[in-house]
Amino acid sequence: MQVVVTRPQNAAVRTARKLEALGHETRLLSLAAPEHDVEALKSALAVRHSAIAITSAEVARLFGMVGETLDRHLLTTVFSVGRASAQAAGEAGFRTVLTPEGDGRDLANMIIGHCRDFGMPAEPILYLAGNPRAPAFEARLKEEGIPFRTVECYRMAPRIPKRSETEAALLRPVPDAVLFYSRETARTFFELPPLIEMPERFLSTLMLCMSPNVARGVPQRFAALTVVAIAPNEESLLDLL
Structure with missing residues (x-):
């Protein structure tokens, strides 16, 4: 299959290797780029906290940018969504990463569950977050009265590729499938000129989404072609191919 990957460039390259190993042809069309705030991370770590929570591998990659600042925090427990985030946190040197x-x-x-077993933390959990992000994590902790502090360490800025890049990825020929990892990226994708000017050309292209929230960024006209991964991780997403 000919598959378009819409992730940021560094992550897209890793995904492309996986796809090629599975026998697929890959085209990269990055529609977002991370903007890191290293100083925000340093300042966040300087304030007392009981544990660290991350919901993106992008935050884990930031750990490698703060140098020796991280050393005295490596015994802090990290709660992490996803294998990629957990692996990146482990590679940064954290001893205990739970996912x-x-x-x-x-x-x-x-x-x-951890708080029920071991008691409420004396200090808030430090949630190192990005923007935009899904609200479910923070909302659930608030429901249960778990103390936490959110600090935004990066934002995903939309990236609008040149028309020549877009047409090369989407029209030569039209791909069999497109992979979506975020709702915002899906929205950006359907605002690209080929999708606006000739949407009928994509009515046989599978729109593969990592989660139901991501799928909400796909217009209704493509609903019949939209498939959601069983679990919100890349392994489940690639299983759809």
């Missing part, structure tokens, strides 16, 4: 199978709500439930 559930699932999404932000599942991570919140893990933390809630």
